Each structure stands twice: as C-alpha cells, then as structure tokens.
Amino acid sequence: MTATPKPGTPVRGSTTGRPFMAALDLLGRRWTGRVIWELHQQPAGFRELQRRCDQMSSSVLTTRLNELVEVGLVADGEAGYELTRLGEELVEAISPLQAWSRRWARTLARSG
C-alpha cells in the first residue's frame, strides 16, 4: 500500500512534507472526505458506514479507516468508528465547503 500522507513526511508530489500538502494529499483520495463526513454525522460500525457511503467497496473502506486511524482522525471506540477531536476540527475546517457547494450549484445551474 502507498504510504499514508502525514505532515512532516514527504508525500506524493511534495518532498517537503508541508502539512497543508499532506492534508490535500490525504483528502485527495477517493472516499476519504465522505467517510469523515459520515462519521461526523454519526459514529458507525463498519457495515453501517459502508451502507451510508453508498456501498463503497469494503476493501477501500478498510484501507481508508486504517489510514484515518493512523493519522489520528478516527478512533475505534464503543460506538464503532468515530472522529477524534482532531477529526471533528477537520470537519469544522471544511464545513464552509457546504455553503460554497450550494453557491456552485446555483451558478452552474444558471450558466452551465
């Protein structure tokens, strides 16, 4: 498996390991954002999470969960998988994206 991107470690496309680049790399993997978002809505076990992510493949879900645990965004607790404090902070950091995406939809609807 490809190395999980972490700040301080050189990642795909950046030899410096700048935290922001590592974050872009981590988020730039299929399903990563979605998994984080769903766990923010509600902690869940493996299968429920898989259902909520439109039946994403179990093999990818396994690797995503491992990656996210490894970098401290997700923990395996009593309620199943759940976001850590850091994970919740990430959700807050990308939550403006929600409002933006609605603007995007409106703009595209008018002109595209």
Place this chain on the structure above:
Amino acid sequence: MTATPKPGTPVRGSTTGRPFMAALDLLGRRWTGRVIWELHQQPAGFRELQRRCDQMSSSVLTTRLNELVEVGLVADGEAGYELTRLGEELVEAISPLQAWSRRWARTLARSG
C-alpha cells in the same frame, strides 16, 4: 473518461447529486486541490503549473484542467490558467484547512 462531478448530476457514490457530495468527489481526485491552490497563488501556463505541482504528469494535468474549466472553477485567460470568482471562493472555503493542518502536524508530532 469518468464524468466530471457536478452538482445536480448523480456522481460516483451518490445518486442524489447533492452539491456537497459532488464537491467531495471533485476534490477527491488526485491533484485537484493542489492545482486549485497553485492557481490561487498565481495564474500560470501549463508548463509552469506542472513545475509548481512537483512535476505531476502532463496527462493528468490536462484532464484536471479540463474538468475544472468544465465546472467553472478555472478559466483560460491572458495570464494563462486562472481561477474564476467561483474558484477563488472555493479557496476561501477550504483555507481554514491550512490552519488545521498545522494543528494536525503539531498533534501528530507529540503523540504519533
């Protein structure tokens, strides 16, 4: 090529086409976030952009640029490729990620 994710269109992993899911899908492609970020720093032509993105492959850069133009985030102007207003708003929407990534780095450095 896979369809470019757009709000209102069913996208990979979501039959509803909810704008936010489309945004997560779009950003969840390799290099997309980075390309947007670099264009925000400074508009650039194809080759300069490729250099600034750590020599990402030209084939992928071409498809990313086409996708981003298609969904109205990037335009091909006088200074080369540049973000549209919508694109700049997206950068603002994800800019909290910068501060977060630094917290992430500090936290991992202590405990990971």
Place this chain on the structure above:
DNA sequence: CCCGGCACTTCCGAATCAGAAGCACCGTAG
C-alpha cells in the same frame, strides 16, 4: 528554414479502485 518553447496527446506499465466472495469471530437461540 531551423530552432526553441508551449500546450497538449498518445502510449503503456503501475497503482488504485470496485465488487463479489469468503473467512473468523462473536452473541444468541435452540
């Protein structure tokens, strides 16, 4: 005409992903 730079495009091997199937481990019911 020749050269260099640019913006791609094409090709192919490698990495990643999707999807189905299967496995081992519970806890409960019989």
Place this chain on the structure above:
DNA sequence: CTACGGTGCTTCTGATTCGGAAGTGCCGGG
C-alpha cells in the same frame, strides 16, 4: 453442543486511473 445471523475484515479479479516518457502540431524569432 450446534445452528444462525451479524460484524469486521481479507482475498481475488477485472476495470479505472495515474505516472512518465515520448511525440505532435502550433507559434514566434533569427
């Protein structure tokens, strides 16, 4: 005890996507 359903993976195969080198066509200058 055995059977059974649910869970969290793991494995496998084929499709998609990515990486990287090479090539193409189009300027503009000399």
